[in-house]
Amino acid sequence: MNIKKIFLKQAKNLNIKYFLFVSSVVVIIGMYGKYRCTHIKDHKDILEFSLFNGSKKYGLDGWSISHYVFFSVLGYLYPNTLLPTMALGTVWELFETYVGIYQPKIINGFGFCNSPTSKNGKKIWWYGKWSDVIVNFLGFVTGKAIKQGKFSLL
Numbered sequence: 001m002n003i004k005k006i007f008l009k010q011a012k013n014l015n016i017k018y019f020l021f022v023s024s025v026v027v028i029i030g031m032y033g034k035y036r037c038t039h040i041k042d043h044k045d046i047l048e049f050s051l052f053n054g055s056k057k058y059g060l061d062g063w064s065i066s067h068y069v070f071f072s073v074l075g076y077l078y079p080n081t082l083l084p085t086m087a088l089g090t091v092w093e094l095f096e097t098y099v100g101i102y103q104p105k106i107i108n109g110f111g112f113c114n115s116p117t118s119k120n121g122k123k124i125w126w127y128g129k130w131s132d133v134i135v136n137f138l139g140f141v142t143g144k145a146i147k148q149g150k151f152s153l154l
Contacts, residue, residue, distance in 0.1 A: 007083040018078055022088065025070060030110050033125065037113035045125050059131030067132050068139040075143025082140060089136040097128030 001009075036045065047062030055061065067089075074085050103112055103124065115123035145151035 003083070007087070010081050011084045013078060013080045014084060018074075018081070021074075021077075030107075033107075033110040036125070037109050037111070037123075042115065042123075048125075059129040060135075063129075064131065064135045067135045068142075071136040071139030072143035072146075075140035075145075076147045077143075079144040079147045082144070085140055086133070086137060090133055093128035093130070093132055095128070096126050100124055100126040100128065 047066060049062050050056050051060045051062075051064065071085070071089065074081070078085065099107065099111070103122075103126075111124065111126045113123040113125075142151060
């Protein structure tokens with residue numbers, strides 16, 4: 001079976017609850033960005049911390065944990081949607097990269113915070129990372145394994 005057929009077969013497992021769940025996380029990210037721009041001193045992102053010594057070099061930080069948890073939940077709830085879910089995660093990273101580079105005015109204040117201490121007068125926290133795609137995959141596989149009883153924490 002080719003990839004396109006597998007993708008389409010798996011896409012049939014997506015339902016309105018899947019899209020509502022994913023959309024709710026996007027809304028929460030937007031709300032956090034707005035809150036960060038308006039309420040947090042110097043717009044410090046609480047998820048921009050190193051997981052271990054030198055982890056920034058690999059693009060691993062607190063956001064990696066959020067990706068892992070989110071995709072673990074998706075893998076658990078929708079174990080037969082690997083390809084569409086990974087495609088969605090990859091599109092999100094491309095979107096973050098685009099937004100970080102071009103800074104569309106429509107989302108100003110949701111991740112582009114005015115900051116007199118920054119070089120260009122703005123603090124930007126939109127940036128896509130390929131490490132997130134890998135973390136997404138690992139999270140999805142973990143969630144699926146837990147669902148299928150092939151992975152136990154005990």
